[in-house]
Amino acid sequence: MVDARRERAAHGMKAGDEEAKAFWGEELGRLAAVEDGLCFGRLDMRDGRRIYVGRLGLFRDGQDEPLLVDWRAAAARPFYTATMAKADGVRRRRRITTRGRTVTAVDDELLDRDAASDSELVGEAALMAALTADRTGRMHDIVTTLQAEQDAIVRDDYAGVLVVQGGPGTGKTAVALHRLAYLLYTRAHLRTRGVLVIGPSRVFLDYIGQVLPGLGEQAVVTATIAGLYPGVQVNGTGPAEDKGRADMADKIAAVVRSRVRVPEESLKVHFEQQVLRLESDDCRRAVAAARRTGLPHNQARLVCHQHVVELLAQGLVNGMENVVLTETGESLDGGSADGRLSAADLRALAAAGVVLDPDQDDGPRRLADEIDPAQLRAALLADPGVAEVLDDLWPALTAAEVVAEMLPAGEWTAADIPLLDEASALIGEFDGTTYGHVVVDEAQELSAMAWRMLMRRCPTKSMTVVGDLAQTSDLAGAVSWGDMLRPHVSDRWRLAELTVNYRTPTEIMDAAADLFAAHHADRRPPRSVRSAGEEPWRLECRPAELLDVVAGLAAQHTRGQLAIIAKAHHREITAALSLPTPADVTAPVVVLTPGEAKGLEFDAVLIVDPAGILAGPLGHNDLYVAMTRATQQLGIVHPGPPPAELARIHQIRMSHARHTCLPAARPDRM
Numbered sequence: 001m002v003d004a005r006r007e008r009a010a011h012g013m014k015a016g017d018e019e020a021k022a023f024w025g026e027e028l029g030r031l032a033a034v035e036d037g038l039c040f041g042r043l044d045m046r047d048g049r050r051i052y053v054g055r056l057g058l059f060r061d062g063q064d065e066p067l068l069v070d071w072r073a074a075a076a077r078p079f080y081t082a083t084m085a086k087a088d089g090v091r092r093r094r095r096i097t098t099r100g101r102t103v104t105a106v107d108d109e110l111l112d113r114d115a116a117s118d119s120e121l122v123g124e125a126a127l128m129a130a131l132t133a134d135r136t137g138r139m140h141d142i143v144t145t146l147q148a149e150q151d152a153i154v155r156d157d158y159a160g161v162l163v164v165q166g167g168p169g170t171g172k173t174a175v176a177l178h179r180l181a182y183l184l185y186t187r188a189h190l191r192t193r194g195v196l197v198i199g200p201s202r203v204f205l206d207y208i209g210q211v212l213p214g215l216g217e218q219a220v221v222t223a224t225i226a227g228l229y230p231g232v233q234v235n236g237t238g239p240a241e242d243k244g245r246a247d248m249a250d251k252i253a254a255v256v257r258s259r260v261r262v263p264e265e266s267l268k269v270h271f272e273q274q275v276l277r278l279e280s281d282d283c284r285r286a287v288a289a290a291r292r293t294g295l296p297h298n299q300a301r302l303v304c305h306q307h308v309v310e311l312l313a314q315g316l317v318n319g320m321e322n323v324v325l326t327e328t329g330e331s332l333d334g335g336s337a338d339g340r341l342s343a344a345d346l347r348a349l350a351a352a353g354v355v356l357d358p359d360q361d362d363g364p365r366r367l368a369d370e371i372d373p374a375q376l377r378a379a380l381l382a383d384p385g386v387a388e389v390l391d392d393l394w395p396a397l398t399a400a401e402v403v404a405e406m407l408p409a410g411e412w413t414a415a416d417i418p419l420l421d422e423a424s425a426l427i428g429e430f431d432g433t434t435y436g437h438v439v440v441d442e443a444q445e446l447s448a449m450a451w452r453m454l455m456r457r458c459p460t461k462s463m464t465v466v467g468d469l470a471q472t473s474d475l476a477g478a479v480s481w482g483d484m485l486r487p488h489v490s491d492r493w494r495l496a497e498l499t500v501n502y503r504t505p506t507e508i509m510d511a512a513a514d515l516f517a518a519h520h521a522d523r524r525p526p527r528s529v530r531s532a533g534e535e536p537w538r539l540e541c542r543p544a545e546l547l548d549v550v551a552g553l554a555a556q557h558t559r560g561q562l563a564i565i566a567k568a569h570h571r572e573i574t575a576a577l578s579l580p581t582p583a584d585v586t587a588p589v590v591v592l593t594p595g596e597a598k599g600l601e602f603d604a605v606l607i608v609d610p611a612g613i614l615a616g617p618l619g620h621n622d623l624y625v626a627m628t629r630a631t632q633q634l635g636i637v638h639p640g641p642p643p644a645e646l647a648r649i650h651q652i653r654m655s656h657a658r659h660t661c662l663p664a665a666r667p668d669r670m
């Protein structure tokens with residue numbers, strides 16, 4: 001059946017026009033992406049029906065009953081929600097593992113009251129297999145093992161902003177992407193309006209890049225906040241806190257407003273050989289009329305200029321009102337002393353496009369009647385002298401010059417992007433691209449200004465926002481979801497929580513418990529679903545030997561992916577291990593800062609100099625992020641004594657470390 005669809009698509013590609021080609025090309029891409037594990041489940045219902053669940057729906061020609069039910073369809077829901085206590089008519093749930101088109105494993109669960117199991121996890125064996133598999137540096141979908149608390153969020157039809165708060169590894173990213181796939185399935189209009197996924201870095205977006213195609217969804221735009229404002233090189237670093245505050249919007253608006261300058265006194269405007277007067281009040285009225293339009297600065301500028309030009313033109317015409325011309329263009333009345341138009345008058349008329357044709361014999365005419373007002377206005381607008389006055393009054397602006405006026409000189413930083421975007425919206429540079437639904441990942445890092453930028457792109461305010469307030473590392477980031485969202489959506493937002501940590505084993509969460517408790521007394525960390533059987537360890541070394549120790553441990557690493565997470569020593573370690581910058585997160589060993597590691601996960605993690613990480617602003621959150629990236633093992637190397645929050649982690653000796661390797665380190669306890 002898939003082959004038949006593929007053939008039809010290939011045929012469509014050959015025969016169709018450009019539009020058809022794009023349509024069939026997308027279909028081919030979708031079929032290729034869902035091929036792996038196309039059918040992954042079967043529900044045997046108590047009423048005898050058998051439902052096959054897969055990555056997309058398949059129907060036999062002319063038949064209503066689906067051969068394969070799309071995982072997002074209502075009929076597939078019990079696959080995720082049925083439990084022993086609430087079986088939803090399901091007798092048996094079967095998980096099917098395939099390689100290519102060959103079934104390699106089946107895992108059956110009988111949802112019979114007699115079959116005893118007190119697990120709250122759905123499909124525990126398959127889930128555990130997924131959680132303990134080696135990481136590849138790319139995130140995979142979790143469509144075969146989605147858990148009930150996650151499924152409830154995925155299928156939540158809430159139309160406003162749904163915030164998913166959850167600790168590390170609770171599946172926030174996975175859930176957000178699955179919800180997007182679900183919404184694309186249930187709300188057809190989203191396909192035409194477009195959907196956007198915002199992530200903290202390009203590395204992160206590459207990491208999650210496979211998930212939606214694997215769910216049959218290709219047409220999704222992914223971007224960082226900076227990526228939404230192309231054309232700016234972000235090279236600088238610097239404090240983001242002040243730049244992220246919402247009152248920056250008022251400051252930018254004030255700068256833009258301040259560039260409109262009504263003169264205190266009347267102005268002399270040189271047009272051709274004439275000097276026209278422009279009163280201060282006239283300027284004020286022109287500015288007020290332009291402001292009343294509510295248009296962005298650069299568009300309102302044209303309105304203002306047109307008003308002024310109208311006044312100038314009127315002034316010119318008034319001056320000519322009493323001038324009556326003979327058929328040869330001589331002034332009969334009110335002209336120069338000798339009854340002729342002055343040379344300057346004639347030049348002004350010529351500049352305005354008035355042709356005085358001496359051959360025309362239609363008697364005396366009023367000069368004012370001879371003038372084409374549109375041409376006169378155009379001539380005034382094109383005149384450099386007039387343009388100078390107009391630009392002094394209401395200049396054209398660029399976002400860059402507005403923001404640069406507010407900041408000390410230097411390179412653009414990431415925190416400047418929302419400011420540039422704000423300015424561009426105020427002056428009319430924003431291209432107006434919007435989306436029907438926006439997913440925001442690591443949303444705790446977004447500043448108030450970044451939220452304004454996003455809201456501008458989502459007029460319907462339909463969003464899935466996922467994050468963890470205990471992982472905020474940006475001082476301009478969120479302390480409370482309500483504070484960030486209410487200014488934009490009032491009460492049209494809702495909070496959902498995820499409480500189970502699927503990534504980080506119990507041993508590592510226990511090791512992070514002191515750190516968490518010391519800085520988040522009012523919160524609870526998520527509960528791990530599994531133990532890895534490996535104790536995290538820490539190793540003290542002399543500062544001078546830090547690099548050697550880290551290089552030695554990295555060299556001993558043989559299996560799975562190892563992430564070395566460091567702040568101050570990040571560059572030296574990257575150089576010492578001859579690794580590329582930016583890091584290749586699919587490589588066996590990768591060196592990252594805590595910020596870069598956010599949202600990612602690895603089989604093993606080695607944290608270098610935790611005190612250095614803690615020392616940064618919100619450093620405790622950065623260290624918590626670093627500690628919770630590992631799916632199997634965690635090691636910590638600290639030059640000098642450990643930070644108090646890590647003191648209870650088992651310490652290993654240097655002699656032992658020389659024989660130890662990540663991710664198979666087994667500490668000897670002290």
Ligand SMILES: Nc1ncnc2c1ncn2[C@@H]1O[C@H](COP(=O)(O)OP(=O)(O)OP(=O)(O)O)[C@@H](O)[C@H]1O
Pocket residue numbers: 127130131140141142145146147150166167168169170171172173174175468502503598599600601628
């Ligand atoms: N139901 C599930 N079945 C299989 N794997 C799961 C499930 N839920 C989560 N995972 C896995 O747990 C890991 C963590 O998920 P994810 O990255 O979405 O968590 P997160 O809440 O976004 O974490 P963080 O806040 O640390 O970025 C991923 O490898 C994901 O595939």
